[in-house]
Amino acid sequence: MxxxxxxxxxxxxxxxxxxxxxxxxxxxxxxxxxxxxxxxxxxxxxxxxxxxxxxxxxxxxxxxxxxxxxLAETPLVDKALETLTGRARVKRTMWSRRAQEYEAKINSGDLIAIAEVVRDLYRSDAQPEQSYSERQLYEAAIDRIVREISAVNQITETESMKLIDEALAKSPRRGPKNAQADAEVEAETETETDEEEIREEAA
Incomplete structure (x- = not known):
């Protein structure tokens, strides 16, 4: 045959x-x-x-x-976009552990889980910069969600990104005041992990 x-x-x-x-x-x-x-x-x-x-x-x-x-059905895409408008949930655990969880979510192929990663790692202009490893995970998650929304809605990736940006802009923690609170949470968790990241990169 x-x-x-x-x-x-x-x-x-x-x-x-x-x-x-x-x-x-x-x-x-x-x-x-x-x-x-x-x-x-x-x-x-x-x-x-x-x-x-x-x-x-x-x-x-x-x-x-x-x-x-x-590909996801349209209602699931809508739910993923709605997930992006939610409040970021940053666990007070070491960054290396959180990074593993984020990576597992991205590789699960689950659109809602990927949207959660985007929501949790997103930084507005008013917020502190992402670290290199955060930015890498964020970009991987964004890439996945952009491509799927683009394929489902039959729109360009640029239009898909616009929908994502609009959803993220609605999130409740985008002001400088909330950014400060987030920065404090990050500061508490990042201090012990920066050394770990350096060790990992040097290894």
Whole structure:
């Protein structure tokens, strides 16, 4: 049997469809291939991540196990944007632990969890600058949410970013007064972790 037809469908996914792969975000199924591995025929989704210039092959039978999912429905996108308008919840734990939690949320592929990371790490002009590691996580989360909203609403990434900015602007902690309170929480948690970050980077 040759490679599957252009519009083949497997496990509820079809060629040409945009999907979300937890570790990489929004991609597109460009083909469904068959390969022979150790005498067994294996059927694979060929997923292209155009922006990252990357192609991934995922066994069709494992799509659910790896957490591959369809794009969010519009109500979920609305809920994610609503999440961005909420108050940031910054735990009083060491930064390295929080960073691990943020990373796990980003790689979960869960749109609401990713929105929570964006909300918690967002800094307005009136607030203290983000540290390098905070900014990296923030940008990774923003990238994921921008791409998915763009794909779901069929709008450009610039328009998608505008929606996110508007939602963040509605958040209750954007004034200088709240920024001061946030800075104090950060100061308490960052003091013990700066040394740790330096050690990690030097290692």
């Amino acid at each position: 040759t490679n599957a037809k252009k519009t083949a469908q497997r496990q509820g996914f079809k060629t040409g469809e945009s999907i979300v792969y937890p570790a990489h975000g929004v991609g597109q199924i460009v083909a469904i291939e068959e390969q022979e591995v150790a005498g067994y025929k294996l059927e694979l989704f060929v997923i292209s991540f155009e922006k990252d210039k990357m192609t991934l092959r995922v066994p069709t039978a494992k799509a659910a196990t790896v957490g591959m999912r369809k």
